[in-house]
Amino acid sequence: MTCAQSDIGEDAFLGGRLRLYQPLSGHRAGHDAMLLAAATPGGPGDRIVDFGAGVGAAGLAVATRIDNIDLVLIERDETLAGLAGRNALLNRLAARVCVLDIAAEADAFAAAGLGPDSADGVLMNPPFNDAARHRPSPDQSRRAAHVADPSTLDIWTHAARRMLKSGGALSLIWRSDGLAEVLGALGRGFGGIAIRPVHPDPRRPAIRILVRAIKGSRAPLRLCPGLMLSDEMGQPDKEAQGSLAGGEALAFAPAGKGGFQ
Template sequence: MIDVVTDITEDAFLGGQLLLKQKRSGHRAGHDAILLAAATQAQPGDRVVDLGAGIGTAGLALARRVAGIKLRLVEIDPELAGLAHANAAANAIAAEAIVLDVMADAQAFAIHGLVPDSADIVMMNPPFNDAARHRGSPDQARRTAHVAMEETLHAWVHAARRILRSNGVLTLIWRADGVAEVLAALSRGFGSVSILPVHGDAASPAIRVLVRAIKGSRAPMRLLPGLMLNDESSVPKKEVRNILEGRAVLPLAEP
């Protein structure tokens, strides 16, 4: 049984199209999850797995945009998985919340029906702060959500590769200074890699990369023009507001 925590807030995403309950303290959903959803291409009927789903933000945002996907939300924390389950129900979105460690073995995945070649799309926002350079939060849930171990990215990509069908699509978000780690993790089994850098503004280095890759493809890599979140006055740009409010998607999600 999945338990739901009581010390929570209810927050609006996608310009109010999505109302999500989340813990008042610890890791809280933000722009990264919405950008991930906006970078993910899907069609009705697609089998979509959101790895490390938290309260379900990215997967539910995608489901709000593309009705009829078959969504599974995978989360290691039972409290967050409970909130993901409740959030899906409250927003009238069909989704299954699964308590599972993404770094578990194939048998653990199979117990929950996540067998090899069973997904059309995997989306994920893994913990990506470097443990050697990032001081982890004393809050265990927040630390788990933010800090990556050396093997984290490779293990998560391996899990995605295992459950994706041939030509299935993986979309992920990672810190920009770790793009070499992303390419290394995708070098086995993935091709047609497209990278979208995300900058705070035009004068600053990228802070995130959104990445799309296709299982089994041998197509070359593409580096797309960067997304600038803010203008010269540090005000969110209109195109970014449209994305965050669910009125537009990123180039990675376009056919």
């Protein structure tokens, strides 16, 4: 993929606190990236790795919320990786950009300083549309970002499992009708799986699932309350807007005395 300067625009996210250069055509970051960022836990000093980072939207949104993380953005497309680096500078956020294919062998990751058991958290928004059921976009970058082959999810979760420390968290977003695929891919090496369905509004089925899984955990699966993007009146939901506009973390884990955090 190549982009001339005139093919690049600037968009605002998180209520204007995050600004991103991204191509005017092809795959563009949006709500999925911001929801994924809001679903990603972490603390100061944690190494957080964004798989398939594109222009860096999700990873940089995490860094906007959590100060002083060790952020690594992995992207195989050199042009998008270049924009990710520009976006880190634009927002005065520290991030290391690695041009690397998630399907690469472990040696390639290690050569980039990303060896086994080195990350506290991994977040990812893999291509998730089934080519057999979705008409591929004629735009090459959009097609690569959206259309998966049957091995995509297994390859990405395997790479995340290898890189995460024991107890590290994997956060991902996927299409809602692919829940069985996600659970299958996480069946080896992960536990403590928590799932939040994402609905357009309370009347319609979920369109996405946000998933958090812990490497080495033996905790049971939890199906968390659904996240509504809009309420019954079509107005933006308060929790969703807190994440999309305010950059607030989404609740996943039960807190004490029946609460939810």
